[in-house]
Amino acid sequence: MTMTLQLQSTVRNNGTLEVSLVNIEVPAPGAEEVIVRIEAAPINPSDLGLLFGPADINAASTTERNGLPLLSAPIPSELQAGVSARAEQALPVGNEGAGVVVEAGASDAAQALLGKTVALLGGAMYTQYRCAAASNCLVLAEGVSPRDGASCFVNPLTALGMVETMKLENHSALVHTAAASNLGQMLNKLCLADDVPLVNVVRNPAQVEILHGIGAQYVCNSCDDNFMDTLTDVIAQTNATIAFDAIAGGQLASDILSAMERVAERNSSPSNRYGSTTHKQVYLYGVLDNSPTVLNRSYGMAWGVGGWLLPSFLARVGIERGDELRQRVASEITSTFASHYTQEISLAQALQVQTAKRYQRKATREKYLINPNKDV
Amino acid sequence: MTMTLQLQSTVRNNGTLEVSLVNIEVPAPGAEEVIVRIEAAPINPSDLGLLFGPADINAASTTERNGLPLLSAPIPSELQAGVSARAEQALPVGNEGAGVVVEAGASDAAQALLGKTVALLGGAMYTQYRCAAASNCLVLAEGVSPRDGASCFVNPLTALGMVETMKLENHSALVHTAAASNLGQMLNKLCLADDVPLVNVVRNPAQVEILHGIGAQYVCNSCDDNFMDTLTDVIAQTNATIAFDAIAGGQLASDILSAMERVAERNSSPSNRYGSTTHKQVYLYGVLDNSPTVLNRSYGMAWGVGGWLLPSFLARVGIERGDELRQRVASEITSTFASHYTQEISLAQALQVQTAKRYQRKATREKYLINPNKDV
Numbered sequence: 001m002t003m004t005l006q007l008q009s010t011v012r013n014n015g016t017l018e019v020s021l022v023n024i025e026v027p028a029p030g031a032e033e034v035i036v037r038i039e040a041a042p043i044n045p046s047d048l049g050l051l052f053g054p055a056d057i058n059a060a061s062t063t064e065r066n067g068l069p070l071l072s073a074p075i076p077s078e079l080q081a082g083v084s085a086r087a088e089q090a091l092p093v094g095n096e097g098a099g100v101v102v103e104a105g106a107s108d109a110a111q112a113l114l115g116k117t118v119a120l121l122g123g124a125m126y127t128q129y130r131c132a133a134a135s136n137c138l139v140l141a142e143g144v145s146p147r148d149g150a151s152c153f154v155n156p157l158t159a160l161g162m163v164e165t166m167k168l169e170n171h172s173a174l175v176h177t178a179a180a181s182n183l184g185q186m187l188n189k190l191c192l193a194d195d196v197p198l199v200n201v202v203r204n205p206a207q208v209e210i211l212h213g214i215g216a217q218y219v220c221n222s223c224d225d226n227f228m229d230t231l232t233d234v235i236a237q238t239n240a241t242i243a244f245d246a247i248a249g250g251q252l253a254s255d256i257l258s259a260m261e262r263v264a265e266r267n268s269s270p271s272n273r274y275g276s277t278t279h280k281q282v283y284l285y286g287v288l289d290n291s292p293t294v295l296n297r298s299y300g301m302a303w304g305v306g307g308w309l310l311p312s313f314l315a316r317v318g319i320e321r322g323d324e325l326r327q328r329v330a331s332e333i334t335s336t337f338a339s340h341y342t343q344e345i346s347l348a349q350a351l352q353v354q355t356a357k358r359y360q361r362k363a364t365r366e367k368y369l370i371n372p373n374k375d376v
Numbered sequence: 377m378t379m380t381l382q383l384q385s386t387v388r389n390n391g392t393l394e395v396s397l398v399n400i401e402v403p404a405p406g407a408e409e410v411i412v413r414i415e416a417a418p419i420n421p422s423d424l425g426l427l428f429g430p431a432d433i434n435a436a437s438t439t440e441r442n443g444l445p446l447l448s449a450p451i452p453s454e455l456q457a458g459v460s461a462r463a464e465q466a467l468p469v470g471n472e473g474a475g476v477v478v479e480a481g482a483s484d485a486a487q488a489l490l491g492k493t494v495a496l497l498g499g500a501m502y503t504q505y506r507c508a509a510a511s512n513c514l515v516l517a518e519g520v521s522p523r524d525g526a527s528c529f530v531n532p533l534t535a536l537g538m539v540e541t542m543k544l545e546n547h548s549a550l551v552h553t554a555a556a557s558n559l560g561q562m563l564n565k566l567c568l569a570d571d572v573p574l575v576n577v578v579r580n581p582a583q584v585e586i587l588h589g590i591g592a593q594y595v596c597n598s599c600d601d602n603f604m605d606t607l608t609d610v611i612a613q614t615n616a617t618i619a620f621d622a623i624a625g626g627q628l629a630s631d632i633l634s635a636m637e638r639v640a641e642r643n644s645s646p647s648n649r650y651g652s653t654t655h656k657q658v659y660l661y662g663v664l665d666n667s668p669t670v671l672n673r674s675y676g677m678a679w680g681v682g683g684w685l686l687p688s689f690l691a692r693v694g695i696e697r698g699d700e701l702r703q704r705v706a707s708e709i710t711s712t713f714a715s716h717y718t719q720e721i722s723l724a725q726a727l728q729v730q731t732a733k734r735y736q737r738k739a740t741r742e743k744y745l746i747n748p749n750k751d752v
Contacts, residue, residue, distance in 0.1 A: 254668075277687075284673070293673060295669040297663070300683065304682030305671070307680075309650055309678070
């Protein structure tokens with residue numbers, strides 16, 4: 001019987017968030033299943049919501065329970081109602097990861113995976129051993145390590161999903177915000193490879209430099225005084241009419257729509273007081289700013305703002321197209337879709353307050369990787 | 377040669393809005409054209425933007441020019457840039473109207489219209505005689521007056537467009553705000569006739585009464601203390617997942633999405649922290665509140681907000697479907713799509729300050745009709 005250390009996040013009824021490590025049994029694999037020894041699982045921004053909820057990590061402390069570390073942090077009282085649905089449930093965390101298949105069920109499909117390095121999506125990846133359906137394993141090429149393949153899904157499929165959504169909705173160029181992020185840099189590589197014009201919006205000069213350094217052609221700093229003019233210029237050059245925004249709060253989405261409308265109006269009749277007929281779209285896919293989204297509606301009537309979520313995108317395009325996208329990721333995982341990590345930590349280290357404070361900042365140049373089989 | 381008195385709106389470079397009456401020549405009709413003596417043209421909220429722009433009608437005055445009335449009103453300086461594109465252009469006004477065909481071109485189609493009462497859409501309806509393409513004339517049945525048929529397009533097609541959009545986007549019930557308006561009452565009649573569940577959101581008890589009086593089943597007052605609970609209840613009863621909002625500014629659109637999400641979450645897994653997968657949509661089709669739209673995003677990721685405009689809707693469904701909808705309006709113009717007017721005024725009266733102040737308020741129970749052939 002295999003035991004595994006699993007990271008769990010629990011919202012307590014007393015308003016405390018607890019992140020703990022627990023020893024649980026790994027079930028024997030069914031005929032169509034395998035056991036993967038997880039050796040690399042990234043901490044993505046999209047993992048932090050489940051991991052820490054709205055808890056105040058700056059007020060966190062780490063103690064021990066059953067000889068294993070336990071991180072506790074208070075949830076501000078006004079935010080407790082928002083997480084009442086998950087109260088007192090120990091939730092495993094970790095959207096994606098990669099490792100080696102160490103045990104396989106009886107079926108041919110499962111047996112064929114023995115010893116292979118595979119990538120997985122599906123939650124509960126912050127664990128040493130994970131049972132998975134053989135059909136869910138994305139096999140990585142010979143020589144590709146679990147670390148190389150740890151981030152096969154969230155960022156690569158999001159980047160591909162943005163370009164695919166752009167095409168599905170009849171746009172020909174796109175805007176991306178928080179564009180110096182790991183995802184943003186990947187999107188630049190993808191758009192360069194696929195010849196899609198991409199406008200990068202960032203928030204400081206260092207991020208401008210990062211993007212120019214990787215060959216980005218259109219970069220704007222939203223903190224510049226002449227941001228709206230610069231943005232309008234590059235939108236005019238690219239004809240971008242769709243944007244993917246990771247910030248969500250504040251006026252940035254509205255500003256992007258305004259710039260798009262300025263460009264569209266150059267080709268419209270001035271007496272059309274409902275604005276241009278060019279449809280302008282902003283999808284909010286992240287929440288770097290929790291404050292409300294403020295839309296001043298200075299862009300006519302042909303516009304939309306909405307949420308964008310990877311699973312909904314995959315449901316929209318269907319299983320077959322989703323598989324094509326996944327196979328493309330696997331074949332370009334060390335080039336177009338390569339991720340870089342600044343720190344590799346163990347499960348126990350992930351629960352140390354100082355470490356937690358650092359990775360929950362979602363800093364541009366930092367990316368953490370958990371290796372659940374690294375010494376605790 | 378026929379002369380016609382035409383109402384024109386001009387933004388002057390000095391920051392003054394002028395609404396004037398001018399005598400112009402009506403062109404002789406081409407082979408496929410007719411001349412319609414306009415006897416009824418409504419003042420819709422959608423006409424007021426072109427008519428008055430952002431001018432301050434409370435500071436308006438009426439004088440005379442060339443023996444005809446002239447209304448002048450100052451445009452607040454901070455709003456002048458927004459109308460610079462129309463500066464010094466005399467723009468005719470009036471989206472729709474109806475009248476009698478008094479002259480026709482040589483073609484059979486035009487000749488067949490002589491003496492008929494027809495409805496027209498296309499601007500410049502605040503005029504005594506208007507040249508129009510025969511193919512643009514919607515022929516009204518024997519016994520239907522120009523007054524009956526004056527509002528065949530804007531409100532009826534908007535109401536039909538809302539229900540049609542709801543179906544096209546796979547929803548089965550809808551929410552409507554400012555629901556006691558002329559349009560809102562028409563939408564109630566349409567939804568009752570077509571068996572579509574409709575949630576009406578209004579802003580005071582008198583409007584609740586109006587709607588109950590015409591048979592509305594679901595009515596909420598957004599000024600009630602328990603508005604969110606009431607709204608959630610009726611959304612649960614109807615399963616409405618799309619809304620059409622005439623207010624636009626403030627938090628109402630966001631509140632509607634929140635109520636929809638509360639209902640959707642009852643059927644979702646509580647650990648899905650991206651919210652329900654039920655797509656929730658709000659279309660903003662009016663601007664009763666000019667302030668920014670504020671979205672608190674407390675409704676997961678499956679949501680959208682955007683502009684909705686009748687011409688864009690008609691372009692989306694195509695000419696054939698548009699014609700079907702227009703024919704339905706013509707055949708139900710004295711029942712489902714009947715409009716009621718509280719005042720019938722002449723062109724000259726439309727330029728009197730006291731009258732202008734009243735119709736620009738867009739009050740719920742008031743609806744003005746211009747009869748350009750009424751004595752000036």
